[in-house]
Amino acid sequence: MVKRKLSFDDAKSSPKKRTKHGSQARLDAFFTTSPGKIRATPLETPVETNHGEKIPSLSPLVIDVDAEDVETQFEERLVPPLAVPQTVRVQKKEVNIPGHSVKFQPLQFAPLDVDPINYSPDGQPWLEKGAPYAFLTHAFSTLSSTRSRIIIINTLTNCLRTIISKHPESLLPSLYLLSNTLAPPYAPIELGLGPAIISRAIQNVSGITPATLKKLYNTLGDPGDVAVAAKTNLRTLVPHPQLTISYVYDSLMMIAHSKGQGAARQKEKLIEKLLLSANGEETRYMTRTLCQNLRVGAVRTSMLTALARAIALSYESPGLLEGEDTLHNKAGLSDCPRNELNEIFLKAESIVKGVFVKHPNYGNIVTALLDTGLYGLEEKVPLTIGIPLHPTLGSPMRSLDEVYDRLANQPFVAEFKYDGQRAQVHAITKDGRLSEFKIFSRHLEDMTSKYPDIQLLVNSLLERSPSISSFVMDAEIVAVNPRTGAIKTFQELSNRAKKDVQVRDIQVSVCLYAFDLMYLNGESLLQKTFRERRSLLQNSFSPYTPEEIGFARFTHVESMNSEVGQASVEVFWRRSIESQCEGLMIKLLDNIVVDPEGDKSNSHMRKKPLPATYEPDKRTAAWLKLKKDYVSGVGDSLDLVPVGAWYGNGRKVKWWSPILMAVYDQSSGQFVAVCKCMSGFTDSFYQDTRDRYNPGDGPDVICSPRPLWECDFGGFTPDVYFRPQEVWEIRGADITLSPVSVAAKGLGSLTRGLSLRFPRFLRVREDKTIEQASTPEFLASIWKKQQGSKEGHVEDELVDVDFASSPGVSEDDLSELVA
Known part of the structure; x- marks a missing residue:
């Protein structure tokens, strides 16, 4: 039996939080009236919250919400053992239950926002059964209270370093929870929680009515703050065990994988168990996680920086500094001069970020890091067929004159920039047939099922080129006239269904316009110049138009070399606009050295290399975008x-x-x-x-x-x-x-x-x-x-x-x- 006494005494003591974040439509819907057998008492005297505002107080209420449990097939994996003493929490006091001699006490964590050199993981309290979720919410609270990038990086570094030291098995789920995700972007794993499910779960746990829940939201404005206020004076005769990071992550994965009839109720019960076991800040950030509205500033760049530093502080890694045989262990780093430590951090960050943009899978990276640290990470986690790499990005230009100034009149290729959908095509053959095939979007989402006609096309290309065993290609999918191949607008392409498309149902024909090759026959081409990659692409894949009308076509992007002169490139630019393209992509053919500021004075002191290699996730100056909406005089404002x-x-x-x-x-x-x-x-x-x-x-x-x-x-x-x-x-x-x-x-x-x-x-x-x-x-x-x-x-x-x-x-x- 769970008893709830509902008021807002604890709300005064909680830290002040920002209100009204995320999508207003989603948050408003989050608190709409939903059916459910909820018993509550009428509103009474208003009390003051931590925001200094008046909200209604509730009379004491006793309600049984544990009458139903999750199915037995989930019990063994999902429910952690009751490994803490049983007590009753009454008005913030801990009371022993007869037969139990130890009180349940909340863990008190040391600050995480200190300089990592002055931080020791040994000072943090821990649970015998794993990494406490309360420790992660301690990090969330610290992150949400600052906008300083230094403090954010320090907090994340110290958090991850502690988990590596005390319970490395929790490192992977911690990275996902801190990132407010469950899996890599190409894995179609989502919580799939509608606002009604979360709303009912909060009502069931707290015992308040939908109308009261709405009033709380109108006052507090944030789902996490509302959940904390709703269950402020929750009392349990037998307290729930403290949450662990692994348990929370597994529960979220169970929610994501709940499918079919009864899935909504199953998800609701899992959410209730999480919220019942959560206390204080755990409730706040658990609810925000469920709403996909965590908002703690832990963006991908910060996460990778912190992970690299945490590993550098935790593991010995050879060769991180030139002239150094090994990187000092964590004890030795505390004696490192600051400039040397910063150099070590920069090298570690370069390694981790360089691997991640080519192989964005925390699971594979964490496994390698926990095994041997940073040593040999590039070889252990290489560019892999079936795992998308982050694409190279172009820098916008406003005129051809600016392009020529930027590239110092070095040779380049101008390509049509088609108005379609960027596609990264992965393929492997076995016994002459296509055995593995994937298409990923600009944002690494798996869209293979959207383009079955492209899969048929690639199979035909490989049959015509038996020497090709595997490749990763950068291309653009463009809607075309099925008979003439004439380019159609992006609006036409957007009319295609987004997933689970059947070839017989395709009504919008497409052409795959290839413009780069990053991997061929087991070899990464990222470090080759664009001239080399372009040659391999054109020699390995020939244009192909199938006999069947409406099937996908393949060709190379229409292009022109800069050697023809600026006047001809200007005509080419105008033709791209007339051909319903967005403009041009300008790509440097060879590695060069340029003055980045365009200042000819003292240029010998300022020149920098400008590589023509494939640079994942970089907005490189070797790729320049000249689009019609960037160029002055094109289009009306x-x-x-x-x-x-x-x-x-x-x-x-x-x-x-x-x-x-x-x-x-x-x-x-x-x-x-x-x-x-x-x-x-x-x-x-x-x-x-x-x-x-x-x-x-x-x-x-x-x-x-x-x-x-x-x-x-x-x-x-x-x-x-x-x-x-x-x-x-x-x-x-x-x-x-x-x-x-x-x-x-x-x-x-x-x-x-x-x-x-x-x-x-x-x-x-x-x-x-x-x-x-x-x-x-x-x-x-x-x-x-x-x-x-x-x-x-x-x-x-x-x-x-x-x-x-x-x-x-x-x-x-x-x-x-x-x-």
């Missing part, structure tokens, strides 16, 4: 009004990003939302915007969590709403039909509104009033101009410009928006 925003992620967590922009409908006097914008802003502009649009109440409020002004938001649901008061100049790639925006609906299409694709902020138009903003009619006129010969013929291509949820948006440009 729009004068739009900011009318809402979402809370930022990662580095932009303290700002508004993206920002919802709107046109002005003169006939109705309303502003109509048209697109999200998150590109072109400086940090100072972000900060200034956050200061100006600060949520509040009263007659002068200009930012509110509720829509207070006359705006038509269509399908957009921002976290906060702005009072229309400014005009911003925005430029984008083109105007598209959208199922989200309702701007200009009926002017371009009878069923869809129009939106701006890949919008980029240019400036604030202080010379214009909001009534002078661009109109839906102007938006429609631009769209009609883009139709060219198709003017007057409406095609309702599906393009979802809601970047937060759309898998069809060009991934290369979405990366540009987030950068």
Whole structure:
């Protein structure tokens, strides 16, 4: 029997937390009324929370929520043994139960934000059965209280170092939990939790009504804070055992793998067990993890940096410093001069990050690290068929003159930049037949089932080239006319189903345009120049058009060498735009040395090597993007009004990003939302915007969590709403039909509104009033101009410009928006 006395006495003593994070739509839905047999008492006298706000107190309540248990098939793996003394927690006091002599005491952890040199893992309390989840939440609390990168890195380093020292088996689940993930990005493992399931679980555990849960959310604004407040005075006759990191991770994996009939109830019971066993900060961060809204600043770069440093401090590794036979062990490092220690850290980080971008699988990397440390990591975890590497990224340019200045007139190749979906193709043959095949997206997601026609195409290519046993190819999948092979728009490609496509059901034909080769016949090509890789690609794979109409085609990207002269490249650039491409990719052929600043004075002191090798996950200057929406004079800009925003992620967590922009409908006097914008802003502009649009109440409020002004938001649901008061100049790639925006609906299409694709902020138009903003009619006129010969013929291509949820948006440009 579990008894609950519900009030908020403990809320006063908990640290102050930020409120209202993540998707407003998701958080609002999180607290919608849901069915369930919940018993609760009426609201009583309000009490003050740690936020200084008044929220209702609840009368004492006793409720049995353990009447049902998880199925016996999960019991042995999921439920940890009761290895702690049984006590009753009453008003923060620990009381012995007769027959048990030891009290249950919460673990008190030492600070983690200190310099790793001055930190000792031995000072942290631990559990005999494994790494305590409370230790991880101790790290979460430290991370969420700072924006200092140094403190974040120190905290993560000390956390991982402690786990390596005390319970290395928990290192892998700790990395995933800290990263708010369960598996590598290419593994289709998701919690699959809807807001109703989590909401019911909190109600069942706490005994409060849906209405009370909603009131708590309106006051506290964060699901984790709400869960803590809801079960503040939870009392148990027989306390649950303390959570371990492995137990929490296994429970989440069980939730992710619950499928079929009854899965929702199964997931709900697993969540209840986690929340019942959680205490204090464990409850807060457990709930945020379940909501996929952890928000502690542990981004991938920080995680890899901390992992490298933790391993360097924990293991001896030969050859990390030039002239050094071994890296000192953790005791010896404390005596290292700071400059030498920093050099060791930099080398360790380079190794770990270099391996991860070629093999982004924490499981394989952790196994190798725990075995021998950093020594030989590159050989133990190499580029592998079936595991995507992070692609090389291009740097945007605004003119061909800038390109020639950047590359110092060295030879390069200009390639059409097709408006399709970037694809990384992996293949292995066995006995002359395709034995393993994968296609990964720009963001490493497995999209093999989306393109069965590409698999048939690759099988045909390998049959025609028996000397090829394996390869990894970088390419672009583009929609084409099934008869002529003429390029179609990205909107056409987005009409294809996203997964589990059958060849017989394919209605949008595609062509695979290959432009790079990273692996061939068991050999990595990453360190070869682009000239060499390009030659291997063209000599190994010939263009192929199958006899069957509608089957996938293969060819190389259309290209031109720079030796033909700048005037010819300029013509080539214009032709790429006319061919419905996005522009050009400029790629250096050979390794060169350039002046990175373009300053000819004292250039002998400033020149740096510019490699033409394949650089995973780097926005290299050897690959340059010349896109039509980057070039001045191409396309019309729009004068739009900011009318809402979402809370930022990662580095932009303290700002508004993206920002919802709107046109002005003169006939109705309303502003109509048209697109999200998150590109072109400086940090100072972000900060200034956050200061100006600060949520509040009263007659002068200009930012509110509720829509207070006359705006038509269509399908957009921002976290906060702005009072229309400014005009911003925005430029984008083109105007598209959208199922989200309702701007200009009926002017371009009878069923869809129009939106701006890949919008980029240019400036604030202080010379214009909001009534002078661009109109839906102007938006429609631009769209009609883009139709060219198709003017007057409406095609309702599906393009979802809601970047937060759309898998069809060009991934290369979405990366540009987030950068």
